Amino acid sequence: MSALSKVHTVAITGVDGAVVEIEGCIGAGLPAVHLVGLPDTVLKESRDRIRAAVVNIGIRFPDTRVTVALSPATLPKVGSVYDLPLAVAILLAAERVPVGRLDGAVLLGELALDGRVRPVRGVLPAVLAAKESGFSRAVVPLANLDEAGLVDGIEVLGAAHLAEVVAWLDGSGVLAEPGPLVVDDVDPTVADLADVVAQPEAKFALEVAAAGAHHIMMTGPPGIGKTMLASRLPGILPPLGRREALEVSAIHSIAGDLPADRPLITVPPFVAPHQTSTVSALVGGGSGLARPGAVSLAHRGVLFLDECAEMGPKSLEALRTPLEEGQIRLARRDGVVKYPSRFLLVMAANPCPCAPARDNDCTCTATVRRRYLGRLSGPLLDRVDLWVRMEPPTTGALHAEDTAEEPSAVVRERVRAAREAAASRWAAEGWLTNSEVPGVVLRRRFRLPAKALRPLETYLRQGKVTARGADRSLRLAWTLADLQGLDRPGESEVGLALQFREKGWT
Template sequence: MVLRRTWAVALFGVDGVLVEVEADVRKGGLPSLQLVGLPDTALQEAKNRVRAAIQNCREDWPASCVTLALSPAALPKAGTSYDLALACAVLAGAELVPPHRLTGTVLFGELALDGRIRPVTGLLPALLTARRAGMARAIVPADCLAEAHLVDGIEVLGAAHLREVVAWLRELGDLDRSPPPTTADQEEDVPDLADVLGQPEARWALEVAAAGGHHLLMVGPPGTGKTMLAKRLCGLLPPLTRQEALEVTAIRSVAGDLPASAGLIRTPPFVAPHSSLSISALIGGGTGWARPGAVSRAHRGVLFLDEACELGPKRLEALRTALEEGEVRLARRDGTLRYPARFQLVLATNPCPCAPAREVDCQCPPQVRRRYLGKLSGPLLDRVDLRVRMRPITAMTVHSGAGPECTAVVRERVADARAAARERWADHGWQTNTEVPGPVLRREFALPGSSTALLDRALEVGAITARGADRCLRVAWTLADLDGRTVPDAEHVAAALEFRDRRVA
């Protein structure tokens, strides 16, 4: 009996677990092949792929009893990224290749029947897991080298065929060690804010949202620039840090949306799903292990929901947990997956179903308008810090003397405000005002009673909730940062309270 082992990685969302692949090749007994360790259907089919690939590489398949075990055995294993690790374990167990180079090596790749190594999804988070587990090197598909070289601290080798890996194990050849041609980090071109005409209140709300990371609701007739403004929010946000870029790129890798030659994604993502999307497409889901949804693909960026009232209450209410906690936990039969979902929500809606260009032309009865906007529930709106009514575009607005500010000018003010907030919250580890818990604002950074008198009055008459009061304080700090003040005053608190005017929605 010969027992050998190789290593792979099992992904659960963007988290991974190192998997030990053991091969027990017995000299006697009837020829057979068993795969144990809770493999899914795709992994069970790996037995046929691995056997065909080894034989088509003109290597001998052991004519004996072969048992392959994936450990930890209690964790479900899914996908086709285990193929290369299984093939190398069988070859080492049959003493067809020496095993010493497999020590400390994690292997990724799906095998074609002729031995070609195909790309796999989720390589970036899997390599991060292998590095944390102390693995020294990784063998990845040659087409995935660009993605693999985004991870520092682990030697990356690329292989296009099983024969290359076999030759490397026998010390008869080398694998591709050189990184691919330098690929610049992805920085998408974003449209300029100068393209948006008029809408001074909405432009100011967009600037406040960018400076503090606040959620935004825009209500207005069609053609007033709601979508244009939402698309320009990412251009006001600062570039992602390396850690944030790794998080965003890892989600794209798990979702299978990362191009083969892509670098790190440095621009905050902008995700705008159609209003017909399902709850699974919005939050995440699918058969077996759930895949990331729109809220996770918008992580560290903007999720724009146009025609929000057309989405329906169920889909809108599904956003509430993600808005509060910054992550999505999807419970399935085999376990619970966690996907990060810290995004800025931008909602846009018409004021009524008929949506005329001018509000005076609306034919909807008052109860129809209330029912339409009532699809945005109170608990959801309570989590939206900024609400703004869009103005119809007029000839006077279009032909005004001074042109609208461009993205670069507004971005500079946003960067200064964010720098002030980052310096203030540095000891606590928060980056933006929207991340600060309410108790901290009320105790450690409490404002004088003269500044919060209007907020206390609003709480007393029931105009806002306790959660709404905390969010008003966060917006007030953002307004102070934009104004160059170290502490908000009564005017900042009043302006923050005005942003929550329920008459807008």
């Protein structure tokens, strides 16, 4: 009669987790380990890792046929996260360890040949999924312990070695518990906005973009400060709330770049891919199940595209869906995954290929200039709310001794107040910023008086703005009103919002 065992773990698909039941069966037959349930190549190789790890901690591996089934069988199983639960399932079936402490528990971790439990990706979303599925305990690699400890309402334990897990199961040992959480609300590596001299219009546009999470485009000659301004944008954004911080941390956990000593990301991320980045690098990709790309890593933060006119048209057009929907769906061989991607887009470009310091020094023909910026399609630019043409500062502004620019902390306080006003207004619907509000809500439930809408009616009649552009202008007007402490935008706020969209390349 064969011996059976049952252990649970979690499979990650995108940012969602699904509980996987692992059944071990030891029966008659030639010595071998058989895995069933759509394992990938990495998981198939776990048979050798598990055997070596069990033997090297002094336990005799079953010298008969071992069958391990992973259910649901139709769900692809990817990665090495199953090593630890597979080893425990085999040890349970062989009656090498007791089963008591595994009730209501999930196990995650990769095994080294000597039995060490290595860290794995996606522990945070896996523990979140386990908690939502009713599990009360999670055993994770010690290196992922603080990350898993971010989840409230579930007991989290960390193991550095398979021998520790065996000792914990038989009651002769204990596992580590999470330490105190360390949180930084401000990234000390982000430079201060006060370092940027002059450019008052661009700074104000950046403040508006931060307050409402509106997309912004900056043009101007090289060295004028476009990159300086963009890199300082995270310094004026308020810290992420608990829910948003967990969302962002889960994505970076799957990507494998979550800091071990600061697992909860509370500072809005800043992602700046190179202009040669491919479509897969921007939106996500890879074989099997797609991994998150730059648009998802920048979720709730900033995606900065420097020299965007130098990027390939396919890469730029791939941004349209995440810009509009706030998420990206990727279909690959093993299924479709969905990643959140609600970010603040900042684009910067030179006016033309030769990029002179002064316009009258330009050697490009009108056709070349049109072709250069024509790489940015109309539908993409229609999703940009603020267009800013930056001009070189005067010599006096650069060398004035009494120049006192506003620091990031002062601007961040205004942005925080504006965001709190917007979040309070849209709390019933779950929206956090004005940029998330559907246009139909602004046009019906929060419709502005006819006088306030007169500039918008004029622009629509003259064909200067599209229907999508009109909705985005209304969102921008609400942000301008929030920055001024107004209950709702008036004619001047709507007019200013349209002027920001009217700014051209020349």
